[in-house]
Amino acid sequence: MGTYVVTGSASGIGAATASRLREDGHYVIGVDRTPADVTIDLSTVAGRSAALERIVALAPNGLAGVVPCAGIGGFTDTDPTDVVSLNYFGAVELCAALRPLLVAPAAVVLLSSNSVTCQPGWAREIADLCLAGDEAEARTSAAAHDAVHVYPATKAALAWWARREGVKPEWIGAGIRINAVAPGMVDTAMTQRLRDDALLGQFADAYPSAIGRPGHPEEVAEVIAFLLSERARLVVGATLTVDGGTEAMLFPTGT
Template sequence: MDPWKEEVEMISEDADTPRVALVTGSSTGIGAAIAKRLSREGFRIAVIARAEEHTHATVGWIRGNGGTAHGFAADLSRPEEIEDLFTRFDARFERLDALVNNAGMASIADSTSMPLRHWNRVLTLNLTAPFVTAQCAHPRMTQGGGGGGVIVNIGSVYSRMSVGRRAAYVSSKHGLIGLTKALATEWAPDGVRVVAVAPGYTETDHVRVAMEDGGFDSAAVVSRTPMGRLAHVDEVADAVSFVCSERATFVTGSTIYVDGGWTGYGGV
């Protein structure tokens, strides 16, 4: 039997497993670490990437370690694909307890010459898509006897501060914190918590490539970080795991910075 088809049958029969998490951008890096960590906490996982084949590594790891996962393809820059994603999600899972908005894109460009299409692309993926996924998640967390849930928006140290040549990225990540506060305030009566987790520079392939391409200097980043190193993906995943747990039931509308002291450093 096709192992991917077999897992679909397993999910439909596994109605007693208590919790389900949908993690966007979870094929690699921070998103994959979050999906794996939540799986170890007992969540069934919907792994989301732009192409379904990109989900196979994370899905395979979760299944190989005794968890339940299914991969979905969606271009989150297109609202209609987000809506279709949740329709397909409903065919595999009967509930939704946690949404992690991790998918996003970095951007380095001079503000004097940045094309508007570039600005729109960054804002669409980093800010509009999390809003649309949250809109889709809310009724699935609250209707039909749902007891609520948690939405985790993955921000950045640049959700709080700025640096040159990153106008689109910084604006999108600042906006994501505003969205977190707004939805947390509005949806608290519905039992839906909304929290942001904001990593500093983290050891991922994307960061490594950016360093190699001259986007920033690794030594400068390390020297700027009070703890003297980059974050590990598992450290970010641990923070998300806490937010999604019963230990964080009174945490909403706030931002947890996992940055080794970056945002607290005064530069002296």
């Protein structure tokens, strides 16, 4: 059995993933802003550094995987710069810092979103600045946009980072696979907050679903558990859409 780091472990997909891994007998180090094994805010450089220090202390024998689920939605009252810092940099900077602790065969699964393909009009330049590793400039650019258009940009950057970094010698060459999942509407506290948003709530259930309902966090966690396992050893640098058919219905011949 291995040791896994799951951020955003206190709720939603993060909590479901942590639970799923524990059911399989793994040791999970939960990271969250609310009480967890490591209670920390990953939206800041200082928070990431402190998280790394605590995780190192809790994983003396190394890690089998990392699942950075911590994130914030693009709600009307959300600071768009926080979306950049937590969703993207809070994920990839921690993953990069934890790479020396990952003991092959190991895996990283990032949390992207089908909003990348299903939501029009998001800010591509923010995704590019994220991939360039320039947090200050990405935050500056985000400040000029509504958070709703920043959220998909961060999720696109996560998927592209998985694709770009996943094939590099320091990752797959060292026996560490990187992939991402792209959920659609999943029944979590975040999506309930979206429904309650005075401006954006009307769009919460606007996208179709082939299965006729939102997903459940546990359903996404099953896919994440698969990607972490050696059963997915041929899957490298990929993003798996897990949205009940929404993207397929909107773009039947591809995006």
